[in-house]
Amino acid sequence: MDSHARKTELTALLIAPDRELGEQFQRSASELHTFQVLTELKSYPSEHTLEIRLRQVKPDVVLIDVATDLDRAIRLVEFVSAYRPVTQVVGLHRSNDSRAVVRTLRAGASEFLWTPFEAQQQLEAVARIQRLRQPATAETAESGRVLVFASAKPGSGASTIAVQTAFALRRATGDRVLVLDLDLMGGTLAFYLKLHHTCSVTDLFERSDGLDPAVWASLVAHCDGVDVIPAPDEPDSAPVEPNRLHDALEFTRMLYSWVILDAPALPHRTSLLTVSEADEAFVVTTSELASLHLTRRAVSLLEQLGFTRERYRVLVNRASKRDGITASDMEKIFNCPVSHLFPNDYFSLHRVISLGHALGPETELGRALEKFAGKLIENARQESQRSAALEAQTA
Secondary structure, eight states, rough: OOHHHHHHHHHEEEEESSSHHHHHHHHHHHHTTEEEEEEESSOOOOHHHHHHHHHHHHSSSSEEOOOOHHHHHHHHHHHHHHHSSSOOOEEESSSSHHHHHHHHTTTSEEEEETTOOHHHHHHHHHHHHHHHHHHHHHOOOOOOOEEEHHHSSTTSSHHHHHHHHHHHHHHHOOOEEEEOOOOOTTHHHHTTTTOHHHHHOOHHHHHGGOOOOHHHHHEEEEEEEEEEEEOOOOOSSSSOHHHHHHHHHHHHHOOOOOEEEOSTTOOOHHHHHHHHSSSSSEEEEEHHHHHHHHHHHHHHHHHTTOOOGGGEEEEEEEGGGGGGGOEEEEEEEEHHHHHEEEOOHHHHHHHHHHHTOOOTTSSHHHHHHHHHHHHHHHHHHHHHHHHHHHHHOOO
């Protein structure tokens, strides 16, 4: 592919129950280098499934077959058109059907293409979409890195690993680090860190469309050099709105080098949304039989939702040789590699929780966390180098 093709080609998610229509479009787009289909859905998905795929793939456009079932397709067009970040929609049809054209464009699609998908038609559509996307692609500032920690079974220590990783990253880098407690029903970070703060992540989401430095200063609490926004004091059963979560995380990426998300146990919907948003996700488990079983189910679910092994890691907390089960044994159970083992350092942890302090490197668990943080820093460095190399190739 030449450099001009790389610059104009749009990445896409294709929804095409009409297999012949979808294959005909892909052949044409591939020859013209207009749309690069990253993933394909062969039936109309639920909004929840589509939402997960959008946050996972992050396409420039969504291509929707509006010929097979116009009513169902229109509902998806409306859903994607209201989705944040802004994602363009293109309707695909077997003919220039005036009724389908009007309904598709009124629902929010920016383009309508039909067979035989002529070259001029596609190139002009791509040019118009590129012009629409220019304001969104003008951002060049380096963004912070988002990490999410979620347990497979409540009580596995995901909150402990999340917040102590934040402290370790702060000590190792001196960077700005933020922790968000996203467990609206039972978050414990405020208690864990002895915070007395009137604002919570609920306030963050309510103000997500109007965040600025002044508002932000009123939202965050501070502990040992790390900024924290805790869960609400009273349980809140209202679902987290995906657009508000996205807006909040995009804002935090601009302010912090590291954003640590302490998410509810999988398969909670909020946890799945954060896995889609995060640069790296970690499933926290223990060697307890019930936890091992639920971890296997969680890994299977993530695979079913289309998350590749590169998107998440398994962390084993409270590991001990006396458990009688090795990392290799657990990998066979999960059908997934175990990334790190954290020792069962109960007394050191009990002491720092009593005081609301960070674990230091003088403890066994503290040393394991320092090593883990070093790996995260190395991963970020390598990712930055890959991004820079890719930009140089496409320049």
